[in-house]
Amino acid sequence: MKRSPVLLASTALLLLAVMISAPGCAKKVSPPPPAAEPEVAVRETPAAPAPTITLTASPSAIEKGQATTLSWRSTNATGVNITGGIGTVEESGSRTVSPGASTTYTARATGPGGDAVAEARVTVSAPVAVTPPPSAAVSDAAFFEASIRDCFFDLDEYSINEDARRALLANARALAERPSLRVTIEGHCDERGSEKYNLALGDRRANSARDFLISQGIDSSRIDTISYGEERPFCEEQSEECWQLNRRAHFVMR
Amino acid sequence: MPVKTACFLLLAFLSVQPSLLTQESSRVTLFPKPSEDLILAVGDVQAAPGGAGTELATAVETFNRVLWDDLSFAGFFTIAGRGFYPPAPIVRPETDIDYEAWNAIPFKVSFLTVGTVSLSRNVLRAEVSVYDMKQRKRAFGKAYTGDPGQIRTMAHYWADEIVYQLTAGTSRGIASSRIAYVARKGNAKEIHTMDYDGHNSRAFTHGGSLNLFPHWAPDNSKLAFVSYRPKPEITIYSYLDGSRLPFPMFNTFASSPAISPDGSEVIFALRTPRGDPDLFISRLDGSNRRNITNNPAIDSSPTWSPSGRQIAYISGMPGQIHICDADGSNVRRIVKEGGDADGVAWSPDGKWLAFHWKPRRSPNYEIFVVDSTGGTIRQLTSGGGSNEYPTWAPDGRHLAFQSNRTGSWQIYTMLLEGSEPRRITHSGNNTSPSWSGYFRRD
Numbered sequence: 001m002k003r004s005p006v007l008l009a010s011t012a013l014l015l016l017a018v019m020i021s022a023p024g025c026a027k028k029v030s031p032p033p034p035a036a037e038p039e040v041a042v043r044e045t046p047a048a049p050a051p052t053i054t055l056t057a058s059p060s061a062i063e064k065g066q067a068t069t070l071s072w073r074s075t076n077a078t079g080v081n082i083t084g085g086i087g088t089v090e091e092s093g094s095r096t097v098s099p100g101a102s103t104t105y106t107a108r109a110t111g112p113g114g115d116a117v118a119e120a121r122v123t124v125s126a127p128v129a130v131t132p133p134p135s136a137a138v139s140d141a142a143f144f145e146a147s148i149r150d151c152f153f154d155l156d157e158y159s160i161n162e163d164a165r166r167a168l169l170a171n172a173r174a175l176a177e178r179p180s181l182r183v184t185i186e187g188h189c190d191e192r193g194s195e196k197y198n199l200a201l202g203d204r205r206a207n208s209a210r211d212f213l214i215s216q217g218i219d220s221s222r223i224d225t226i227s228y229g230e231e232r233p234f235c236e237e238q239s240e241e242c243w244q245l246n247r248r249a250h251f252v253m254r
Numbered sequence: 255m256p257v258k259t260a261c262f263l264l265l266a267f268l269s270v271q272p273s274l275l276t277q278e279s280s281r282v283t284l285f286p287k288p289s290e291d292l293i294l295a296v297g298d299v300q301a302a303p304g305g306a307g308t309e310l311a312t313a314v315e316t317f318n319r320v321l322w323d324d325l326s327f328a329g330f331f332t333i334a335g336r337g338f339y340p341p342a343p344i345v346r347p348e349t350d351i352d353y354e355a356w357n358a359i360p361f362k363v364s365f366l367t368v369g370t371v372s373l374s375r376n377v378l379r380a381e382v383s384v385y386d387m388k389q390r391k392r393a394f395g396k397a398y399t400g401d402p403g404q405i406r407t408m409a410h411y412w413a414d415e416i417v418y419q420l421t422a423g424t425s426r427g428i429a430s431s432r433i434a435y436v437a438r439k440g441n442a443k444e445i446h447t448m449d450y451d452g453h454n455s456r457a458f459t460h461g462g463s464l465n466l467f468p469h470w471a472p473d474n475s476k477l478a479f480v481s482y483r484p485k486p487e488i489t490i491y492s493y494l495d496g497s498r499l500p501f502p503m504f505n506t507f508a509s510s511p512a513i514s515p516d517g518s519e520v521i522f523a524l525r526t527p528r529g530d531p532d533l534f535i536s537r538l539d540g541s542n543r544r545n546i547t548n549n550p551a552i553d554s555s556p557t558w559s560p561s562g563r564q565i566a567y568i569s570g571m572p573g574q575i576h577i578c579d580a581d582g583s584n585v586r587r588i589v590k591e592g593g594d595a596d597g598v599a600w601s602p603d604g605k606w607l608a609f610h611w612k613p614r615r616s617p618n619y620e621i622f623v624v625d626s627t628g629g630t631i632r633q634l635t636s637g638g639g640s641n642e643y644p645t646w647a648p649d650g651r652h653l654a655f656q657s658n659r660t661g662s663w664q665i666y667t668m669l670l671e672g673s674e675p676r677r678i679t680h681s682g683n684n685t686s687p688s689w690s691g692y693f694r695r696d
Contacts, residue, residue, distance in 0.1 A: 194596035203507040207529040
């Protein structure tokens with residue numbers, strides 16, 4: 001930012017005024033001004049107070065795609081400007097920003113008494129698939145959406161296979177990280193078995209997933225289960241791909 | 255509401271209460287047992303003298319069609335082909351039956367049913383008789399009165415009366431029985447009931463949730479089923495007044511209820527703390543609940559033997575048919591061929607288990623029966639889609655089941671030996687049939 005000529009001139013004038021009004025030696029150093037120039041005028045123009053500004057980002061570290069809030073408060077400013085594409089803003093306020101990369105925001109307050117600068121750095125990290133950093137700004141729903149996944153079962157099985165185990169381990173970590181989160185596990189089956197049997201098998205699958213989470217230290221009171229058997233298929237085509245999709249423990253937030 | 259269904263039922267019984275036309279001398283045993291030689295001719299009922307109008311004509315036509323279907327499906331007698339009947343209509347049987355003409359047709363007709371239908375001031379009356387063609391006299395008869403909407407019911411009652419009389423009371427006839435089933439309504443499934451031929455369908459539940467696996471109490475006084483409230487719970491309703499019986503909610507997983515033959519208890523699958531469903535028996539109010547099966551496998555789909563002393567059920571992964579005593583002891587596996595079975599149903603005479611089964615590598619389920627002591631498996635369906643959930647008619651000669659042979663799930667009925675399945679539902683998706691006991695009382 002360049003200083004404007006007007007500012008330079010007014011600063012020089014102020015210095016001059018201070019020198020003129022300095023006690024003790026003024027009369028010795030300088031000839032008296034013309035009578036028409038009253039000292040009063042100089043005394044009635046005190047130095048304008050310097051502006052102040054603070055800028056914070058909360059949280060200061062986010063994952064890419066997430067948002068943070070910039071807040072600023074300025075005093076003695078006639079204008080506030082923030083870098084990073086925000087521009088001229090009110091004297092105090094806040095903005096939600098979602099930078100794609102780590103960014104240092106600079107806020108400059110200007111006023112008759114000068115200007116002031118504050119900085120806030122927002123660190124942006126690549127998203128962590130399973131365990132996003134804890135953040136009060138992310139809702140349970142968004143957290144659930146980002147970190148909880150379904151797991152799938154083999155034909156006529158309710159045991160946890162290797163893929164399901166990986167998914168459930170990730171779910172257990174996420175649930176451990178977000179103690180406020182409570183889930184219902186729905187047990188589903190493909191259509192090829194018979195309905196009565198499948199309703200029982202769906203219950204068994206939901207329970208297998210629940211038992212696994214409990215074995216990973218998740219409190220049982222946070223996990224409810226319900227079986228839908230083959231009543232609520234995700235996919236209605238008759239293909240192995242579709243049947244596999246329907247053999248699942250489906251997580252929903254409650 | 256279920257109340258409506260029950261009200262209709264009561265109305266039907268009150269207003270079509272059969273009144274006797276003749277002395278019940280014909281209650282005596284006509285035949286020691288159903289005879290292969292018994293040939294029945296199903297003569298058309300006629301409009302009573304002086305009757306006219308399209309409403310009466312429709313009633314007469316309906317009565318004749320329903321009676322024919324009922325008797326030809328009953329499976330007890332040979333029905334003489336109607337194309338050979340002497341053409342003269344029989345209005346006054348005492349004078350109109352030409353025995354010489356009937357003797358001349360290629361069938362040695364043993365009995366002939368005839369009758370008249372009248373309609374007066376919106377009251378329909380059917381007077382019907384069976385004539386003994388050897389003795390040349392009336393054997394028995396009935397008169398039914400009701401409103402015109404009950405013409406089918408009258409024909410069913412008469413068909414059942416004929417079966418009852420001509421089998422010497424060994425069967426009461428199934429034409430007035432009903433079938434409960436599950437009708438899919440969008441994302442919901444509701445319990446419906448219908449006549450055994452698919453007519454007169456009525457919604458029993460209107461909950462808008464999932465209602466599954468209906469099962470009649472053997473005396474038809476109750477329907478037990480699974481209802482999502484919001485977990486699958488055992489739900490028992492009175493079929494007489496539509497009220498729900500108090501039964502504990504478990505809030506976990508409960509399924510496949512079946513009321514005992516004496517009507518005092520219910521068996522059902524319930525999740526145990528171990529996480530797998532076992533079978534439990536309790537009184538109808540949930541008290542005196544006790545664990546019958548106790549193993550880590552899935553146990554499901556129980557059915558009572560008619561004596562109430564044994565239980566057949568599905569256990570394992572995939573499902574295999576087992577039998578145990580009603581206290582859980584003496585467990586043995588019945589079908590040892592592997593594959594995947596469910597829907598086991600004990601026949602009313604105790605001799606057979608019907609079930610659906612998918613032998614290894616077979617793409618579809620088919621209906622089978624096996625002797626309840628084990629033994630040879632007999633296949634009853636083949637070749638059309640998947641055929642599942644057999645349920646016995648109270649006469650033990652008929653089964654209903656669900657099939658997707660047409661692309662949608664529909665209910666079919668079949669005579670155990672010798673008939674092509676009849677499709678009795680036609681729209682939407684309909685599954686889980688449960689055949690009632692006998693409705694008709696003597």
